Amino acid sequence: MTLRKDFLWGGAVAAHQLEGGWNAGGKGPSVADVMTAGANGVERQITDGVIDGLNYPNHEAIDFYHRYKEDLKLFADLGLNCFRTSIAWTRIFPKGDELEPNEEGLQFYDDLFDECLANGIEPVITLSHFEMPYHLVTEYGGFRNRKLIDFFVRFAEVVMKRYKNKVKYWMTFNEINNQANFNRDFAPFTNSGLKFTDSDNREQVMYQAAHYELVASAKVVELGHQINPDFEIGCMIAMCPIYPATCKPEDMMAATVAMQRRYWFADVHVRGHYPAYLKAYFNRKKFNLDITDEDLSALEKGCVDYIGFSYYMSFAIKDQADQTDRVHLHGDIDEHGYQRELGAPAFDYLEDSDLVKNDYVKASEWGWQIDPMGLRWSMSWFYERYEKPLFIVENGFGAVDEVEPDGSIHDQYRIDYLEAHIKAMKDAVEFEGVDLMGYTPWGFIDLVSAGTGEMKKRYGMIYVDKDNEGNGTLDRSEKDSFAWYHDVIKSNGENL
């Protein structure tokens, strides 16, 4: 079995990580715009608004806002037939709670999508990719507030109506399940705009926010199908399979429970109701959640058409792990014994177990465990569970690139990573019969890292001349992986 004839070969980015122009064209500040750069294992800081003198890497990013026409030509040269990006919510509703949208922002995406289509590139759009208007955080507390449902639905309705003849593929919330790590400040802030206070029961707040997001997503799916019945609207899950560290039954059960805590979001998105294991968990924890009958009916009516997911790495888990077992991939462990890097966070929802190093796989410089077989495993897991089309909307290798004196960049390590993952994805199609819509490697043009705010953690096939301190010409150039990916696309995945 080969890939679909109309397979979507593309590349993925998010508005806040490449556009820049953070206050151009009437745009308001988003959560990404108040986050400073981190580096060397230190997390990005969430500041209280924008503070003079601090480095906010998303403000300029790679200036795609002003350079998109030339960039689109380069994307067409690369051979992409689709381009996954997001619509920055704050270009359309600068504060998030206005009644009328910002026409200049709408016009920007009209022009961008026209340019995509003129280059034979289909836009694939994420509605919310860590870009909530910051005003919704300060004024409403982010998605802890039910009002956010209406604000998000209004934003989605405006853009879906406006671009209904230009965009067919949509996703609601990027990596909605990353906020499951509720004891960290970062993931719940980026996804739901949650800033915790000392009196918060963080876990309950996270579940409440996630519920409102899922209701908002379901309403948008239903509305989107009314706006244009041809729309295909998906969810977006951060998929990192969690293997039992050994075949000890307790490890096996720990892995099952960890998968439930991390992937229940997909159950609600796809099946339209809460799974039994989660209802049992809510009862056991005695959470007090605002979930109404209307909400439950909205969830039922707004099941997604496909499952978009990111895949970078796998995890392993051990029952009764002690501090010394815990993931120690990059050498940067915080005072609680937890690895700081986004890729291997403490799994706060695990009661008696924890993530441990998997000796069978290697890790990247940022501690992300490289495991192509895990991609096939993930696709198989999703497909046998849901029988819905899958779309790999992120996959890639973050690395430091060396520019040779002649300007060339020999990123064979990136080619190796991508090649192994594309082989694994083809295996899932051939051996498990998975219906796969497309593949859009992450950050195919270098951009600002979401987790660290760095430029030096690069995923691109297209190099962008800019360093961590913000110096550089912003010129674009091709790495070795550019020609390689071009051939892969041209042969519909046959030439690897």
Ligand code: BGP
């Ligand atoms: C995902 C996000 C992306 C992207 C990617 C790589 O979590 O959806 O926005 O950034 O991971 O992560 P990082 O930039 O931290 O290397």
